Amino acid sequence: MSRYVVQAGWDDVPHLNEQAKADLEASYLPHERDARRKGIPGLGEGAIYPVPEKEVVCKPFPVPEHFARAYGFDVGWKKTAGIWGAWDRDNDIIYCYSEHYRGQAEPSVHASAVKARGEWIPGIIDTAARGRSQTDGRRLWDLYIQQGLQLYKANKAVEAGILEVYQRLSTGRLKFFSTLQYTIAEYLLYHRNEKGLIVKEDDHLMDALRYLCMGIKQAITKPVQQHRIRTGIADSTAGY
Known part of the structure; x- marks a missing residue:
């Protein structure tokens, strides 16, 4: 019995016009595109975010008050990392303006650094913190909540998350302040190996x-402080 293999992709499908192909291509990560467009199997080795540094890094500027803010938080004993974003809702652009990158410190130390950037800013935290313990057995999630942080559980769908980040980067809707040295260093090194797997080294900020x-x-905007208005009568004789 004879066997054969048909190799086909978007380029071989006559009913798809160029715009439809472009739309499909935008929905996949770079390492997946040859397989989809040309039918060429491949695992995808190389940079996860192949967008040049000069296109994603910007000069720092005072963040407007109306930009909503939040931070991503990856916690652990060996390394704890946080990255703060200011979201321009009108243009759907996230500006990453601050970072925290430190290892082998107690949650109270990390929490102090977080709160110094604004106690009102919510964090999106690695859900593994719910089950991950310090040496004394206490869960990291509980420890950070006890420190007064406002936290939400992160969506940990890796490939969906990478696609979301890549689409923002490639369309100019995600920028890094040039002061984020650790973030930019990780960004440039973040890659897949020859098997197409993400290299899990120095990727906490990613x-x-x-x-x-x-x-x-x-993300939320900074709450407006309410000033109490005195309603008592200052002079009981005059009535005001």
Whole structure:
């Protein structure tokens, strides 16, 4: 019995016009596109976000008050990382403006650094913190809640998160302040191996970035402080 293999992709389908192909291509990550467009099997080795640094890094500027803010938080004993984003809702652009990157410190130390950037800013945290313990057995999630942080569970769908980040990067809707040295360093090194698997080394901020982008709707603007108005009568004789 003879066997044969047919190799086909979008380029071989006559009913798809160029616009339809472009729309389909935009919905896939770069390492998946040859397989989809040309029918060429491949695992996809190389940079996960192949967008040049100069296109995603911008000069720092004062963040407007009306930009909503949140941070992604990847916690652990060896390394804890956080990245803060300011969301321009009108143009759907996230500006990453601050980072936290430190290892082997107690949750109280990390929490202090987080709160210094604004106690009102919500965080989107790695859900593994619910089951991950310090050496004394206490869960990291509980420890951070006890420190007064406002936290939400992160969406940890890895490939969906990477696609969301990539689409923002490639369309100019995600920017890094040039002061984020650790974030930019991880961004440039973040890659897949020859088997198409993400290399899980020095990627804590990239994980935090995924959590931030996937959970950006949790971002809020700074609450307006309410000033109490005195209603008592200052002079009981005059009546005012």
